[in-house]
Amino acid sequence: MTTVQSVQPPPTTAIRPRVVARTGLYAVLAANVAVVAFFFVQAGFASNTLIVLGRLTGLYGALLMAFQLLLVARLPWLDRRIGMDRLTSWHRWTGFGILWTLLAHAVFITYGYAESSSLDPVNQLVDLAETVEGVLRAVVALAIIMVVGAVSARYARRRLAYETWHFIHLYTYVAVVLAFTHQVAAGTTFATSSAATAYWYVVWGAALASVFAGRLVLPLWRNWRHQLRVTAVVPESDNVVSVYMSGRDLDRLPARAGQFFLWRFLTRDRWWQANPFSLSAAPDGRTLRLTAKAAGDGSAALRHVKVGTRVFAEGPYGAFTAMHRTRPEALLIAGGVGVTPIRALLEELDGHAVVLYRVAADRDAVLYGELQELAHAKGAELHLLTGPVSPDKLAPGELVRLVPDIADRDVFLCGPPPMMNAVLGSLRELNVPRTQIHFERFSLAG
Template sequence: MKPVQWLCALVALNFVWVTDLFVLGRGFERLGEPGGLLTAVGRLTGLYGALALVVQLVLVARLPWLETRLGMDRLTAWHRWTGFWVLWLVLAHLVFVTLGYAAQDGSHVLGELDTLVFDTEDVGLATIAAVLLVVVGVTSARGARRRMRYESWHAVHLLVYLAVLLGFLHQVGLGEDFTSSPAGRLYWWALYGCALGAVATSRVGLPVLRNLRHRLRVVSVVRESPDVVTIWVGGRDLHRLPARAGQFFLWRFGRRWWEAHPFSLSAMPDGRFLRITVKALGDGSAWLQYVRPGTRVFAEGPYGAFTGARATRRAVLLVAGGVGVTPIRALMEEFAHARADIVVVYRAGAPQEVVLADELRTIARRCGARLHLVVGPRGAPGLQGLSTLVPDARHRDVYVCGPPGMTGAVRDTLRRLGVPDDQVHTERFAFAA
């Protein structure tokens, strides 16, 4: 089974377990009473919301087994999609339970809501958790997200962990799976424990351990153009760091340690140095233009499935757009070491936007690769242009990295050229944007 199938099967199995525990706990026992159906639906949506929240935590835990096979961009997209399901299920839980209790007590809905929130033990905690989830959901909407700095959005997003804690306390205090079912109690403790343990291990423990071991620092800074620099990072025992060409790290530099920036490696790791090439596109990357040698570095990763491990053929086509050439340059170096048949198409809007062209030419001469620099005001290489440059594209694994618009256009072109989707590999490195 593929990783996606394993993940879907695991989620489905837990969905069945949650439903089974609800039924065994006599969740449908009171259907004949006033408000019984509404209350049952409310309880069930609350349990499904809790399960979706656990799934969301696992997706963002950055577990190496999942992340290196599925890619951070895909896991992040699923995490976002699951988050909205969490929000709707929690709100449905609140609405149906309130309606059910109001029907049971014969009271007004607003009065019943007031009683539940302010006079019922542990429901106040759940209300705070629901409010926090709403805040996180609203700020995660695309329109709101574009108007916020990443650091501000990330700080708000951390409220999810507080919501998880408050929701769990609510479930422990009032959930019948806890109060009346030893099996349910064991299941939910194990489920929350595994999810939070995965987050603590992969998001905190592993990065701290690796940085204590490797003690990364900036070794040198090389200016490639007026707005592009290459930063060399050194440390101890870097040969023990499981990084590959095409992957990226979340980088934190010196006195601005709280700012994490996803930059892909621009050279194949050699066990001595890690190298990134950064273009000034925002406040953080602009500041890195002036970082000094000796600056302490904290790197979280490596992340990404955009690696040579996905190749199924000896022949490869590497397509880069703008600063997306950085992982493509690293992959070109790795494929050159593997003596692959390499074609590189590098698209830039203007001559001053071309980055690392001399290095690409050097690697191409050394391994006999074909390098095409396509410079001009147009967007991605068109159908006719790409078919002319690489007439055997359908017989190659294709790696594409660049702006989203270009990446989408190249994928459409490759599809029209008959290249199977499983031979086309892409990944969004700026997943936080």
């Protein structure tokens, strides 16, 4: 698959898609913060300062939970402009914000009511749970969020299998439902006026509808429409394999070079497992291709997938595309099997390109023959950099020697995390503008 496609870069004066999306998200959040403050003031203040602070932190905790749902909804418009890795990072920090905000809500409310009664804080909390509708549900929701927060901390996350962490994380949706019913039952500001009630129903309805649409309806619709099946399984080396798929109306699938899907091959033993793999060829409206290295059970099993196997694909995801180009010329840097989205991008990009492919040895250069054909067809420069990690073949001096005009190019980078971190440091040292550096890490929001 070496067909040559071209996508013109946007004018250098155009507003960047990532800036538009990020500014839009910030504006939506800021507007809702202001609306919540308005309804809070309109409802009046309790005489006890702690209770006032407790109600306010509870409202902002609820707003952050709704915003959190928007971040994990995998909405195409946001994903292709911001990228799932960045949305996942925001999701993580918003999650910790929710945890601390709701903890503050519980502490302020408990101590505030205890100050007005003769009960100690523990007995006051028990009394509230027994006598006020919705409080017990809120306590359960907070406990779930604390557990999820604990297993999401870096120390715990590194020691848990992804499937275990993901299963625990799904209980967050239970916490969301419990928290909302608590807000409906006990939220003073929620019921202060018909406008406030309508506002909260719209906020929660929009957030839940986003998740329902992005995580369920859209994937089901696309897979019903396109009916993907495996058409060929081609070994590229001893531990790398390419899988070709075809289906219906693939010219209407909004996939671009550089993006990835979550692939489920519907075999008896693997239908439940989804793996993220990038497209290794630019979509041509007839076939899709992934190329994967055997790094675990899921990727190793691809070599044994049978032709005709049905495929359930979620996506496309990712902002590692030509949509974010700022300059007419490009530098593409790949490391190891990270060459797959780079190879697809080279097929699509217009303008002069330089490709740097870093591997330990020549035998590790997956798809190198295709890269040579594409580079020849498009007039691109291709450099295969082999050898041990030291000396660094992608150090600042080496990059400038190979690409003297590096600061005037868009740089697309994909490879193992240590290599990517080192190259990003080199690009900073060479004063390549951040807006010209494009990379993405595999991170799944929610």
